[in-house]
Structure formats: C-alpha cells, structure tokens
Amino acid sequence: MKAAITATAKYLPDGVVTNHDLERMFETNDEWIRSRTGISERRIMEDPCKATSFLCGEVAKQLLEKRGIGADEVELIIVATMTPDMLFPSTACLVQDIIGAGNAWAFDLNAACSGFIFALNTATRFIESGAHKKVMVIGGDKMSSVVDYTDRSTAILFGDGAAGVLLEPAESDDYGVLDARLYSDGTNGKDHLLMTGGGSLHPASHETVEKRMHFIHQDGRQVFKSAVTAMADTAAEIMQRNNLDAENIAWLIPHQANQRIIQATAERMGLGMEKVMSNIANYGNTTAGTIPICLAELDEQGKLARGSNLVLVSFGAGYTWGGMYIKWQ
Incomplete structure (x- = not known):
C-alpha cells in the first residue's frame, strides 16, 4: 500500500x-x-x-x-x-x-x-x-x-x-508518496556546515564556549554552490523517473534556504515561479521545518487539490539532500 x-x-x-x-x-x-x-x-x-x-x-x-x-x-x-x-x-x-x-x-x-x-x-x-x-x-x-x-x-x-x-x-496506489531519492556525501560535506562543540568529540567545556564552538559554522559559498547543483539535479531526476513535466506539476516545494537556490531549481525544472512555494521572506531558514511549513500553508490556503503532483526537494548539512514525488489525496 x-x-x-x-x-x-x-x-x-x-x-x-x-x-x-x-x-x-x-x-x-x-x-x-x-x-x-x-x-x-x-x-x-x-x-x-x-x-x-x-x-x-x-x-x-x-x-x-x-x-x-x-x-x-x-x-x-x-x-x-x-x-x-x-x-x-x-x-x-x-x-x-x-x-x-x-x-x-x-x-x-x-x-x-x-x-x-x-x-x-x-x-x-x-x-x-x-x-x-x-x-x-x-x-x-x-x-x-x-x-x-x-x-x-x-x-x-x-x-x-x-x-x-x-x-x-492511501485510498489507492495512485495517491500518496510515489517516489523518493535520498543522498548523502560526508566526504565533501562534513567540513562546510557544522557545529563542532557539544558532542562526544568536543564535550562542553570552558574552552569550547570561549571558542564559540556551540554555534553554526558555515562556508556559505561552498554550501550555496553544492545546494544549487544537488537540488536542481534531484528535482530533474524525480521528474524523469516519473514522467513529469512542467505542465503536470502543481507545486515545487523546495527547502527554504535561499531564494536564489529556489529560483535556480525552478528554472532547471522549467517551472514558472507561480508554481513554486516560497515563504522564505517571512520565516527565513527553519531547517527541518521549512518543507512541512510550506505544505501546511498550501493546505491552509486550499491550494492542494486532489491529484495535485508535488515535488519536494531539500539540501542540508552532511551533505544530505533528496527529493520526493507526492500525488495529493
């Protein structure tokens, strides 16, 4: 099922x-x-x-x-x-x-x-x-x-x-989560977006606090470059695997990290921005919360019709990234 x-x-x-x-x-x-x-x-x-x-x-x-x-x-x-x-x-x-x-x-x-x-x-x-x-x-x-x-x-x-x-x-096999592609790359991603303090490698101490090791550290340029490529490639892969095109996709629901990344992903898919859910202006990057917040807002606004094809894509520390295809029930 x-x-x-x-x-x-x-x-x-x-x-x-x-x-x-x-x-x-x-x-x-x-x-x-x-x-x-x-x-x-x-x-x-x-x-x-x-x-x-x-x-x-x-x-x-x-x-x-x-x-x-x-x-x-x-x-x-x-x-x-x-x-x-x-x-x-x-x-x-x-x-x-x-x-x-x-x-x-x-x-x-x-x-x-x-x-x-x-x-x-x-x-x-x-x-x-x-x-x-x-x-x-x-x-x-x-x-x-x-x-x-x-x-x-x-x-x-x-x-x-x-x-x-x-x-x-789901009510039938025609609806629900129909496909997913998930990836990780610790080799290239482990050093570019991380918090070094607080784990078993560097437990909390006066030294870790003084060195500000309990905060996010990011190589913004490298993360941006990797995210643009990974999210766009995964979105294209999901479309190809499921015979989707710009016409039959109702919504692209991307991770809300940066509006330029969102736009680049939409362009790769051939989608106009009217089919792209973006609320980054109001909330910024809520990390694991971004995609479900987008889903909830679309649902609240009555914009998720039965049979709507949704493509979800994300990118995060690790690196981790992936995409999903959902047909709304």
Whole structure:
C-alpha cells in the first residue's frame, strides 16, 4: 500500500526579528539581506524555557485536532531536528509525553535541513509494510539556540519553527508518496556546515564556549554552490523517473534556504515561479521545518487539490539532500 498525508499543521513562535532589527546588531542592511537571501524577517522563540519539543508539541496537538483522532491512535512519532532539547531523551519522546500518545514509539532523525524528507521517507516505509497505520512526522528547529548573533553570515539566515504531517495508508496506489531519492556525501560535506562543540568529540567545556564552538559554522559559498547543483539535479531526476513535466506539476516545494537556490531549481525544472512555494521572506531558514511549513500553508490556503503532483526537494548539512514525488489525496 502507499502512504498518504491526511493532515498538516505548523507552529511559528510570535517573536519576530526583521532585517532592520539585525541592522542594530551588526553591519548589514535590509536591501543587502533581501538581495542575497530573499529573507525579510524570521520568527524567534523568545521564551528561554521553551525549546524544540514545545514547537513540535504544538504541531502534534494540531494534527490530532485536524484529523479528529485521539493521541492513543498514533503508533509512531518521528521528529526531524538538529536542535533537540537535549542529546537524550529524544525530542520525539518529549512530544509523545506532551500529547499523551502512550501507544506510540518515538525517535529523532537528524539530517539537518533534509531531515523532514528523510523522516517522511522513513515513515512511508512503515506504512507501506503494513506495520503502522498512523505515523506523525514533524520537522522542527529552534535555530536561535545555535546561531551566533555576532556572525553576520549565519545570523541573517535562520529562524525558529516547526510543522508536520500525519501519514496513513492511501485510498489507492495512485495517491500518496510515489517516489523518493535520498543522498548523502560526508566526504565533501562534513567540513562546510557544522557545529563542532557539544558532542562526544568536543564535550562542553570552558574552552569550547570561549571558542564559540556551540554555534553554526558555515562556508556559505561552498554550501550555496553544492545546494544549487544537488537540488536542481534531484528535482530533474524525480521528474524523469516519473514522467513529469512542467505542465503536470502543481507545486515545487523546495527547502527554504535561499531564494536564489529556489529560483535556480525552478528554472532547471522549467517551472514558472507561480508554481513554486516560497515563504522564505517571512520565516527565513527553519531547517527541518521549512518543507512541512510550506505544505501546511498550501493546505491552509486550499491550494492542494486532489491529484495535485508535488515535488519536494531539500539540501542540508552532511551533505544530505533528496527529493520526493507526492500525488495529493
């Protein structure tokens, strides 16, 4: 059987940091940021007592309400995140507790910005095998917790947010998740986008804090170049494998890292921007949250018609990247 999305939900915190706010923090300006990234503002979780599990928990509550089911019906919860509340227990277990899903098992998946696609593909296999009938897949990150707000190159990019879907058996094999292509390249990607402190190699210490090792470090030029190629190539591969063309694709839903990357991917697919979901201006890069936030907004706006062909593509640290083809049920 195929796996289909039966509910979507998103949660964005109330705090807003605009480009003009950043102008007061370091040398930059609104025009410079927008022209290079497409970002105008980003959401920030201002309450220091709330973390990624809160964002994802709010999403999980909405999914239950929208689908009209009880938490005891959920069999598996997968949370894609690179900013867990703590190394262990998993954020997924914390979400399980928040909604009271006592019959579910739960785990986290870390593929950085590609996390949601990796998690959705994983969940799909549990549905296809017949092992489970209701799986929550949530992508969420509190990126403000790992962003160095003295580093202009990364501070302008990221925001906080989460979104997710409920996955269930499709009505027929003609609908749901129909194809996926996932990739990793640690050889070329491991040194260009990373956080060096806090793991078993460099546990937290006075030295790691002083060296600012608990923040994101990125070789922006190299990551941009790799992302443009990988996302465009994967989108083209998904189209070729499934006999899709620009005419029969309803929406391209790309990871929201940079508007120029989004446009380059659309051009490779021969798509006009009217068929491309982009909300990067409002939220920035919420890493594992970007694609499900896009899905939730399209769903809320009534733009996902039955039979719509959707192509999802992403790229993240690792490197990790991939694409999916979904026919909306």
